[in-house]
Amino acid sequence: MITVSELSKAYRGFTALDDISFTIKPREVVSIIGPSGSGKSTLLRTLNLLVLPDAGQITIGDESVNAKNLHRININRLRRKTSMVFQHYNLFRNKTALENITEVLRFARKLGRKEADEKALEYLNRVGLHDKASSYPAMLSGGQQQRVGIARALSLEPEVILMDEPTSSLDPEMRRGILKLIAEIASQNITMAIVTHEMNFARDISNRLFFMDQGKLIAQGTPDEIIHGHAGGRIDAFVNDFEI
Numbered sequence: 001m002i003t004v005s006e007l008s009k010a011y012r013g014f015t016a017l018d019d020i021s022f023t024i025k026p027r028e029v030v031s032i033i034g035p036s037g038s039g040k041s042t043l044l045r046t047l048n049l050l051v052l053p054d055a056g057q058i059t060i061g062d063e064s065v066n067a068k069n070l071h072r073i074n075i076n077r078l079r080r081k082t083s084m085v086f087q088h089y090n091l092f093r094n095k096t097a098l099e100n101i102t103e104v105l106r107f108a109r110k111l112g113r114k115e116a117d118e119k120a121l122e123y124l125n126r127v128g129l130h131d132k133a134s135s136y137p138a139m140l141s142g143g144q145q146q147r148v149g150i151a152r153a154l155s156l157e158p159e160v161i162l163m164d165e166p167t168s169s170l171d172p173e174m175r176r177g178i179l180k181l182i183a184e185i186a187s188q189n190i191t192m193a194i195v196t197h198e199m200n201f202a203r204d205i206s207n208r209l210f211f212m213d214q215g216k217l218i219a220q221g222t223p224d225e226i227i228h229g230h231a232g233g234r235i236d237a238f239v240n241d242f243e244i
């Protein structure tokens with residue numbers, strides 16, 4: 001369960017997040033949509049405190065952080081509740097697929113070498129990459145690199161997985177494979193928040209959609225409510241740009 005209340009963030013006077021409040025229930029899949037620059041990435045990055053909020057509170061499971069109380073120890077505790085899948089994969093170039101995963105398991109989760117290796121292999125297997133464990137990112141396709149990114153995020157077994165445009169660096173063929181993998185993961189009782197421009201995908205896999213505009217969360221509802229609900233001018237205009 002994620003509860004965000006009255007979250008705000010400004011960059012040198014520019015309001016990127018404006019008084020955002022919402023709840024995401026356990027095992028709920030939420031897609032965050034909205035125009036470019038509306039604050040979607042900032043919101044995700046604030047949820048795992050890569051970006052620190054100016055005001056408001058974030059609670060994930062039994063950990064809570066308030067903007068007024070950003071101590072290192074609270075930040076680290078909350079960070080452990082999430083893991084992130086990035087648009088550009090963010091893999092270590094000089095580490096193999098396996099090491100990209102064992103590295104975080106050993107240092108962020110303090111697992112021993114053997115346990116980390118076993119878990120990393122288990123998750124590489126799960127994303128269909130067991131035979132690429134010793135390949136370096138440069139030897140992998142974009143789709144395979146993103147599979148490593150997804151395996152790494154899953155291997156941390158967080159309370160919530162955050163994905164920021166996980167398919168937008170990929171060509172169409174690779175994109176379909178990754179969308180299918182994420183849809184499978186979404187159906188497996190995992191709590192996820194995904195920023196995506198893939199409207200059909202968002203509609204199909206999400207329990208709810210959040211629509212952001214100019215730093216505000218201006219609508220949240222079921223895909224049907226948001227896409228067909230004639231929620232209002234800006235949302236209708238945005239949704240109508242996609243062929244759904």
Ligand SMILES: Nc1ncnc2c1ncn2[C@@H]1O[C@H](COP(=O)(O)OP(=O)(O)OP(=O)(O)O)[C@@H](O)[C@H]1O
Pocket residue numbers: 011014015016034035036037038039040041042043
């Ligand atoms: N580090 C930063 N410094 C200054 N301004 C920033 C920074 N990061 C984001 N912004 C601004 O905050 C606003 C929201 O950015 P954000 O990246 O969250 O948008 P977005 O909805 O993810 O857009 P896109 O769909 O293009 O990825 C934008 O106007 C952006 O220019």
Ligand SMILES: [Mg+2]
Pocket residue numbers: 040041042195
């Ligand atoms: Mg973004």
